Amino acid sequence: MFSEHLVLGLFLLGGYVKPDLQNSFLLMFMRMLLVVPLMASLSFKLYPSALKELKDLFNRDASGALHERRDILIQALGCGVLMFVYIASLYIAIGLIPTGIALTLFFTYPVFTALLSWRFFGERPTLFRWLVIGIILVGSALTIPQSSATYSSHTIGIGIFASVSAGIVYAFYCIIAQKCLEKFHPVPFTWISFASTLLLSGVSLLFWPAKSAQLDWTPLWIGSIFSGLVSFIGHTLNNVGIRMVGASTASIIGSSSPALTALVAWVTISETLNVIQSVGIGIVTLGIALLSAEGFVKSLKIRS
Numbered sequence: 001m002f003s004e005h006l007v008l009g010l011f012l013l014g015g016y017v018k019p020d021l022q023n024s025f026l027l028m029f030m031r032m033l034l035v036v037p038l039m040a041s042l043s044f045k046l047y048p049s050a051l052k053e054l055k056d057l058f059n060r061d062a063s064g065a066l067h068e069r070r071d072i073l074i075q076a077l078g079c080g081v082l083m084f085v086y087i088a089s090l091y092i093a094i095g096l097i098p099t100g101i102a103l104t105l106f107f108t109y110p111v112f113t114a115l116l117s118w119r120f121f122g123e124r125p126t127l128f129r130w131l132v133i134g135i136i137l138v139g140s141a142l143t144i145p146q147s148s149a150t151y152s153s154h155t156i157g158i159g160i161f162a163s164v165s166a167g168i169v170y171a172f173y174c175i176i177a178q179k180c181l182e183k184f185h186p187v188p189f190t191w192i193s194f195a196s197t198l199l200l201s202g203v204s205l206l207f208w209p210a211k212s213a214q215l216d217w218t219p220l221w222i223g224s225i226f227s228g229l230v231s232f233i234g235h236t237l238n239n240v241g242i243r244m245v246g247a248s249t250a251s252i253i254g255s256s257s258p259a260l261t262a263l264v265a266w267v268t269i270s271e272t273l274n275v276i277q278s279v280g281i282g283i284v285t286l287g288i289a290l291l292s293a294e295g296f297v298k299s300l301k302i303r304s
Contacts, residue, residue, distance in 0.1 A: 080196020142280025
């Protein structure tokens with residue numbers, strides 16, 4: 001969407017919009033315009049009580065549960081705002097620096113999640129976790145690209161800031177979601193997050209509209225539909241995986257995302273990385289897997 005690439009060595013595609021905030025809002029809105037109805041159609045079938053729980057959040061009664069429901073609603077809507085912010089930041093980062101590097105820097109969010117868990121839940125990191133956090137930060141530093149004719153130092157700086165910011169915001173999203181999901185089902189919670197993102201991106205376009213006269217709408221809609229379908233399928237499969245093998249095992253498998261992203265970017269759009277950056281991505285992936293494995297081992301001990 002943001003930059004022109006030779007896809008699979010056959011087709012020259014991309015470069016339809018500039019990687020700025022307004023266009024990030026536009027792409028997010030177009031994507032969510034498909035994802036939100038799709039999620040509603042499937043999610044409410046998978047969890048029939050979802051609609052009732054959503055209505056209960058807005059009901060007023062004297063049962064004494066009003067304060068608790070208000071807290072849940074605020075937390076769910078807050079996560080929707082955070083999702084909107086981290087997706088917008090990530091879109092900007094992907095448009096400015098190589099996709100594999102942007103996603104790798106974003107996937108350092110477990111570091112910030114661990115620190116926030118310590119702050120808000122008193123879960124003090126173990127020595128092992130401090131070691132893994134150090135490993136992830138070192139790997140992240142190795143992935144930072146050098147300035148060149150393709151990527152100026154200014155562009156790289158903004159891209160890195162956007163990627164890391166997206167990771168930090170997503171860490172806050174995870175912490176608030178953890179608190180909210182103790183009393184609210186994941187299906188309506190996820191739908192509220194996506195619906196909030198759709199609403200906020202639409203409102204943002206009213207205040208900061210993209211220059212629609214200069215846009216090629218056909219490839220933008222095709223790309224948005226494809227992106228929306230992939231997002232919908234990805235979230236669905238992730239939820240199915242969590243249900244089948246558990247969240248801890250699913251998170252270990254999901255830790256391969258930075259390496260897989262770099263691999264897919266290399267295969268599809270010939271986005272190459274130097275040896276040091278490839279090593280950095282491998283180190284970050286290993287660090288995330290170790291953090292996930294620690295949680296998996298803890299869950300096994302609790303079950304036993």
